Amino acid sequence: MDNRLRELRAVQRWSQAELADRLDVSRQTVNAIETGRHDPSLPLAFKIADVFDQPIESIFRPSTITNETT
């Protein structure tokens, strides 16, 4: 699954640790999501959407959709 987490975090000028604080997870988890090593659970994905005040589908999208469009 692809995501725009790094991009959205950069816009807010938050460090990974600051975002992790807002999500109540470890910094390793934020890093793993950003680098595509971990797909978040649905509750965490909703929490991320809430933190950035964006719809969930604008942050996460299946990799296959990206491949088809590129």
Next chain:
Amino acid sequence: MSCLLYIGRMQPHGNLTSEFDRRQNRAGLRDAAPAVIALIVSEIIVASLDLRADTNRWHLAVALLPVIPAIWLAWAQWRMLRRSDEFQRTAHLEALAIGFAVAMLAALTGGLLDSADVGSTAQWLQITFIGGVLAWVASLALRLRS
């Protein structure tokens, strides 16, 4: 050896850790540190006694003394797993599975070699334990790298 399990949790504070990390590190240290100290002390006590020569009724109890802090450490590990977030929990369980597989493979290989009179049972037990723990710690460090 048991201290290695907590190396992955020790990170510099500041911008590299979130409040979640710091909370987890504090709780992990509080749970594990006394168990690690108790394990080291009990190992020293057992090692300083000549248990092979001593055959009184306390012989077995003294020989098994380090098992108590080892159980305590396993409990601390369980609590750490329960406190982990979803990514860490997956990483911990994967690392445990790899460590277990390596230990099983080493036990099987050691048993076969022991039956062929290569090495001793005690040596193979040590290799199995160390191999399992190293595989566990290495795979955890690799998975949690960032």
